[in-house]
Amino acid sequence: MTITNATFPVGAPGFSTHPIDRAAHLREDVDKLLALEDHSHARAYVVHRDSLLIRRNGGSPTALLTLEEARAYGANPGTVFLGLSDGKPVFGMGIAANSVEALLTHEEVAVNDLRGAITQGLLPVHELSTIAMAKALVGWHQRHGFCANCGQRSVMASGGWRRDCPNCKTQHFPRTDPVVIMLVTDGERCLLGRQSQFPAGMWSCLAGFVEIAETIEDAVRREVLEEAGIQCTDIAYYRAQPWPYPSSLMIGCTARATTTDIVVDKTELEDARWFDRAEAALMLKREHPDGKLGPHPVAIAYHLLAQWVNAAA
Template sequence: MLEGSLARLGYAQSRLRRHSAEAGEGAVPPLDTPDAAWVLFAGDRVVLRREPATALLTPEMVARAPALAAPLFLGRFDGRPVFAAAIEPASDDLADGESHRSLDLRSLAAEGAVEADELGLLATAKSLLVWHARNGFCANCGTPSQPAAGGFRRDCQACGTHHFPRTDPVVIMLVRRGETCLLGRAPRFKEGMYSCLAGFLEPGETVEDAVRRETREEAGIRVGGVRYLASQPWPFPASLMLGCVAEGLDETITIDPAELADARWFHRAEVARLIAGTHPEGLSVPPPMAIAHLLMRAFVDGAA
């Protein structure tokens, strides 16, 4: 059962043979390569071809786009070089027609609007494009830096510092206690939706200790054993969700109202109804593309 849930995780599958910062500029093909595929982001929205449904655009389509920000070379997808670029959100009318449309990355994954193994490629593109947009200056000396290695690095010509894209690790945990598990509602969640607790790792912290700290801070529950289960890229803008199962040592919940609007213990059978959408209180959980859903299903199926 766990394998089936893993297959539904958004952004976790990719056929991209990614470029590397160690490969050097000589490995980057020219932008006018005839069989190249392109990914375009207009703000947070991806330009999509309707038929066949894909985010991989042809050079002819991209030629209609306005001036592109510095294109990135992501690597190769089924042997084809793949480039990514950002266009102004106002240029979204590029996709306003019968042949193309645009969709934000979260909705794209939830709807299954493209093949699952394109989502990992789009996660790479989104995270890299956002990183370049936010890191135009050298953090060491303040001089403007330049994209290098196809976009997998930025170089400072003044002080020689190399800068590499960052990924922010986040622990997300299903805390269980016997036949129950702990789920919470963040204030930003839609009404009635419960999910697993989560939080960013801090410098010098292990995954296990981050699970224990975040659970204690948010819900007042002490945690014993922690086991890693699965991970998921989360390109909002560049996180890696580290899914864990943890053993709760306390029963009494004391929430941090700045982090949670509510938290409660749910029985295994009740979690099954949450997943099925048949909970008597109308409560819900994140969709199957989210790793929280996988953790909850693993608990229901006895795989946690």
């Protein structure tokens, strides 16, 4: 049974394509950035927490708003310069909760949960990487308004890619948190786990944050042992995926189990178990007789599992 997906082909998870020119050389040119904001083709993604403003454009939804539209809906005045798309400037903007509440009665615009908008097919796949940039950067500014060194309020700089403290002159940069996510196999079986916050019936690959002074390989071994009591070896890199919740880099890996008796850490997982290829394929295809599900194709976990299933096809 071969696993395929038209929207996210195996090996191409969401948020991982980069059609935008980040144009980093423009970030320090304040005059140029101000001019780009006034450009007739300038557009912005407006982010509120894990949601995105989406305008219904004559029945065709779009998240790319003119800056005039964004401000009219209540977006905050500060913009983050994301880059150039076909030479046209694209920005990220935040919006306050009271402005979002005021939009709930508007018919022409909705505040959609990003995950839901993706699963419903409301957003073009080629825009997801730029949307991830907007979400991560806007969220970072909202959470880091004060200098961690002296406590004074910091200000946006470098087109939104830095915050500067006017008091102690410390520069602050947005962080990306590395996360290992791994498919551990034992011959014809793979190890999947389930967390309590997962949708009903869903199982996925084990994952965890890389700790300070830890290699990717050591993080894989540690997380699998901690969460499921399984020892593993032969760790190999598969591919990475930006994951804007809030700002992670998922480092996809494979590994071979050297032990098979599962001991679940109930503080991390609700359950963990071995699945054979046939059962994993049914889960990915949403055809499992017991309603068990694999991860959504937007996530790298789906692709780790699918490439393993397809390897036997």
